[in-house]
Amino acid sequence: MREISSDITFELAGGDVASVRVARSTRLVVRDGLVWVTRSDDVADYWLEPGHTLRLRRGERLWIGTEHEAARVAFEMPAHAGERAFDWFARAAARFGLHAGDGWRTV
Structure with a gap:
């Protein structure tokens, strides 16, 4: 099994x-x-x-x-609520030229 x-x-x-x-x-x-x-x-x-x-x-x-x-x-597996919130934040940040969670930031 x-x-x-x-x-x-x-x-x-x-x-x-x-x-x-x-x-x-x-x-x-x-x-x-x-x-x-x-x-x-x-x-x-x-x-x-x-x-x-x-x-x-x-x-x-x-x-x-x-x-x-x-x-x-x-x-x-369904995404957990925290993962969905992080995904939303990452997409929103990317619209402003920021890249959340990838170790890089735009200066």
Whole structure:
């Protein structure tokens, strides 16, 4: 079983099943292929096509599989509020010729 705690993309060969545990709240994004997902504490199975997403809860377990062809899926962590605020500040500073966080400053 793999533990997902950061952004990661991986491939499943046709007919493969992967078991993962979600360490932090994240989002599953299907990049290529058709996959099915079974979640712990959920009676439904999910069939996802490329572009479909599924929000995942911290601590849940997943079983992800494909039937016949390979698939590629990505786990994406949401940005924390502090990171979003820093990103906004960096973009705003760049408009004025300042470069926040890169170790350089305009004089």
